[in-house]
Every structure is written in C-alpha cells, then in structure tokens.
Amino acid sequence: MVADRHAELRKRLIEAAEAAIAANGLGALKARDLAKAAGCALGAIYNVFADMDELIFAVNARTLARLDAALAEAAAEPAGKLTPPSAIAQLQRLALIYLRFAAANRHAWTALFEHRMTSEKPAPDWTLTRPVELFTHIEGPLEIVLPEPDARTRNLVARTLFSAIHGIVLLGLEQRPVAAPPDELEAQISLFVASLLRGMMRPDAFD
Amino acid sequence: MVADRHAELRKRLIEAAEAAIAANGLGALKARDLAKAAGCALGAIYNVFADMDELIFAVNARTLARLDAALAEAAAEPAGKLTPPSAIAQLQRLALIYLRFAAANRHAWTALFEHRMTSEKPAPDWTLTRPVELFTHIEGPLEIVLPEPDARTRNLVARTLFSAIHGIVLLGLEQRPVAAPPDELEAQISLFVASLLRGMMRPDAFD
DNA sequence: GCCGTGCTATGAACGGCGTTCATTTTGCTT
DNA sequence: AAGCAAAATGAACGCCGTTCATAGCACGGC
DSSP: OHHHHHHHHHHHHHHHHHHHHHHHOGGGOOHHHHHHHHTSOGGGHHHHOSSHHHHHHHHHHHHHHHHHHHHHHHTTSOSSSOOHHHHHHHHHHHHHHHHHHHHHTHHHHHHHHHHHHHOOSOOOTHHHHHHHHHHHHHHHHHHHHOOSSOHHHHHHHHHHHHHHHHHHHHHHHTTOTTSOOHHHHHHHHHHHHHHHHHHHHOOOSOO | OHHHHHHHHHHHHHHHHHHHHHHHOGGGOOHHHHHHHHTSOGGGHHHHOSSHHHHHHHHHHHHHHHHHHHHHHHTTSOSSSOOHHHHHHHHHHHHHHHHHHHHHTHHHHHHHHHHHHHOOSOOOTHHHHHHHHHHHHHHHHHHHHOOSSOHHHHHHHHHHHHHHHHHHHHHHHTTOTTSOOHHHHHHHHHHHHHHHHHHHHOOOSOO
16 A cells, blocks of 8 residues: 555654654754665655655654653642642642653754744644643643633733743753753752742732 | 954944844845855855854844843842832843843844754853853842842842743744733733742742 | 556755855065 | 065855656556
C-alpha cells in the first residue's frame, strides 16, 4: 500500500528530526543530514512535508504532548477536593514540572519558541488549540485559590501566571545574569507562585 | 585620517542595521542589503566587523542603552524616601515601562533575545555587565519592600521578578493564546507586581 | 506473464545566504 | 612623480532549503 510507505517515512522523518533537535538543537537540523538519517532522498522530505517548518511543527506537537503528559501526572492528585493551601502547592508542583521538563528536554523545549520566532508563516491550527488544553491543569487549582472573580478573569490570571513562569524558566535555564542561577530556580519558582497567589487572595491596605 | 573613515563607516553600518531591524526584524537583515544601505561594498562590512553577529551585538547594545534611558526616566522619582506602597507603585511603573518599550520597539527588542538563541558564539563581555546595571532600577525600590532579607536574596528576587515580567511581555506581545491579550497586558502586569510583592511582604498562615 | 501507464522517489541544479580573498584602488611618504 | 603598504572591492566559495526534470517502480488490463 502506498499510504503505508508514506506514513512510515513520515514517522521516520519526525523521529530523525526529533533526535537531531534533541542532540544539537533546532539550528543543527539540516535537510541533507535528515534525509541521510531517515534513509531517504533529499527530495523525499518534500513529498511528505511542504517544507521544513511543517516538519518542525510536527516535532513540536510531540514535545507538547510529552509536556502535557508530564503535567497530567502531577494533576493525578484528587482534583476535586483541594483546599486553598493545597491548591497553591499543586500550582507550585505544576510550575516545577514545567521547569524540570524544560531542563530535561532543553533543545526540544527551546525549539517550541525558537521556531515560531524565526518562521513568519502562520502556525497550524493546533498551535492555537493545543496549548490552551494545557491550561486545564492550571485553571483547576486556580479556581480553588481565586473563587471570587469570574471565569474570564481567572483565565486571564492563568495565562499571565504561565507567562511569568515561562519567563523565569526561559531566562533561568539560559544562565543569563538577568535571571536566577539554575540551582536556585526551583526555590525561586516555589516562592514566586506562593507569594503571588497569597498576594492575590488577600488584597489589602495600600492600593 | 584613516581611523575616521573606519569609524564613520562603522556608524553608518550600525545605523543601517538598526533601521533594517526596526523595519522588518532581525531576520530581514541581509549583508548585501546592508552594504547597499550603508553605501559600501559587501566586503567592507568585514573590515569593520568580524561577522554579522558582532554587528548585531552592536545594535543590541544601543537598544539596551535606550531601554536603560527609558527606565531611568521613571526612576527620576525621589529614590531616597519611598514607602512600601510607593515602592510597589514604582516597581509597577518600571514593569509597565518595560512593556511599553518592548511594544514600541518590537523588532529591536525581539532581536535582543532572538539573536542570542540563534548564535552559539560566546557573547561579548558587556552582555554580562550591562544588563546587570539595569537591575539598579529594580533593586532600589525592592529594598524598601523587602528590607528584611540579605542583599543576595533580594538580588535573586529582583532577577526572578524581571524574568517573570519579561515572560509576560514576551508571550503577551506575540499574541499567543497562552498569554493575556495585549489590551489587558498593562492591567495584568500591574496586578502581578502588586500581588507578588504584597505576598512576599507578608508571609502568613499556610506553608 | 507481460506490458503500458501513472505516480513516486531521486539528486543535480537553483537561488540566496554569510563569508573570503585575489585584485584593484587609494592615499601617504620619499 | 614614483613607490608602496593598506584598505576597498565584488566575484567566487561553501552551505543552506527548495525545486524539478528524470528515472524507476507498482499496479490493472490483457
């Protein structure tokens, strides 16, 4: 069957690309090397993918799936009955998982953003819907901590919280002087999440 | 004088590169176009800069200087006598300036990070020392809000705070579904800075 | 079992990139 | 005015992603 060969080559290409990125980063992914690694001709890549961008998006989809799995594992906790303190603890755990995933999958994780910045082509649909799914993990515990505002506000806070953690992880793992050093990152993230949520729960005096 | 011609060409190249980046982003900066814009031969670029990276670093240095100037303007407030509430307000202002600078200088600001990610060459010294200078603006007010911990801890918090704001701005300006939409960014950033610092000032009950 | 036919796989070739370097031009010294 | 070192030049190089004319293969009708 022809579709089988197609599907199989597609799989080999994605896996080879994934391995190349994991090994040396997105910048080291070259069409010619990839063809060699997947055991096909250079041009065969373009029978399966429109261009390299499309292939990278496929790799990124898998990375996101792995991230989702990692986050879901932490959420295995009894989601239903969380007290505010335990909800904060849960959000701390999620943030730490994000940090550890990024650290353990440095190149693949970096490719998630590096790529989008370089490429000006419109991202496929799933890049809009998929990451939003990941927010389920955040919004659950967040509802316990911030029951008062409406869902829309809470969603906004969830997104901003994610962005903030993302920034801390991004700069932290790059070992830039503007960020906390790696061995302090976990503590800083825990402190940050706890302080932020406590500050949100109890708006007080000055303002 | 020979050094004059050299210096003048250098200036023209940096300005042309700055304009090209501001117009269409780092990805649109091409050696051939640059030479044309600066009115010199293609090879002349390499009499002044070792490679394009070095030129981009020069542009980034100017961007950082402009950012520093923008931040310094906000710090023109009487730095000496700040109460905790006004210190928080000052930090909010700094964060908003960062957001507005990024929004108003989108491409130049993006180039600051985009470049570093792509290039694997070691960054020049000033990329280590310069950004740290910018932290002066944060650490002042932060000292009012968090007088208790030692300077080292406070420095760590300052860096984490910056990283978090950076993440919110980064994802927010990209209009990604994981981030807050642009028209909500200012409010979210203000809320975050205030909540975080209040949460840090008054560690309480659970933990 | 064989042949025609349509589709897929192929890798040389293309255009564009940053960078190099033999050559030309320049500007200063004698 | 002549000589010469140093700087400016742009054609050429190597590498990149992508294309496309061609080769080869699988498959349905005889």
